[in-house]
Amino acid sequence: MKDAEINMHEEMRRAFALLSGKWKLEIMWLLNQRVYRFGELRKAIPGITQHMLTAQLRELEADGLISRTVFAEVPLRVEYAITKKARGLGPTMEALTAWWNEYGRSVPARSGGRGRKAKA
Template sequence: MEMKTMVDEEINMHEEMRRAFALLSGKWKLEIMWLLNQRVYRFGELRKAIPGITQHMLTVQLRELEADGLLSRTIFAEVPPRVEYEITQKARGLGPTMEALTAWWREYGKSVPIKPSARGRKSKIA
């Protein structure tokens, strides 16, 4: 049996992190995950909670997060049908990352210039 060197068995962390970043890439995914980390949401509630997102883009982002196992979608057999979204146990593992980002923002957020959103649905909040 041939002996493998440590180099052969090493994980390429750059490639692995690229895969991790890809799971959460997209303009809205982190915001969706942050909201779902707090509670279960219905589609309409998410759309209202995220100024600027279109119905189509919210649907696309939710489908991708579900396909990646980061959120679950529950359909209730009612008329009209009710659909709820919640993060999965796998996504709950990102909780410390979300908490670290929140702490970082509390410390440095005021130093970040506010950029107007030029795309998507306009916020109704004045």
């Protein structure tokens, strides 16, 4: 049996899968700034539904990229934070910011935005 070779294409597909999903990068961007409560995240991301936000948060938590802290208070308080593992993506976020600052104005704006309209 040959030594196991690392297939970087497959490894990168696994990495991309961690952040794939319509809203995951936006959620990670926000949590990289500070800790958020569920309602704050929902208000900060126009067009996301409660169901979709819940699903995306659960996936990010299962992958170890965010942490969920429940406070035994009435009413119940839940906070989401980025993990140390996800902070390792900091250079990637910085590179994306630098790229956008240089080329973002050349990207055509999309009309209508994404997802459903947020309820007022």
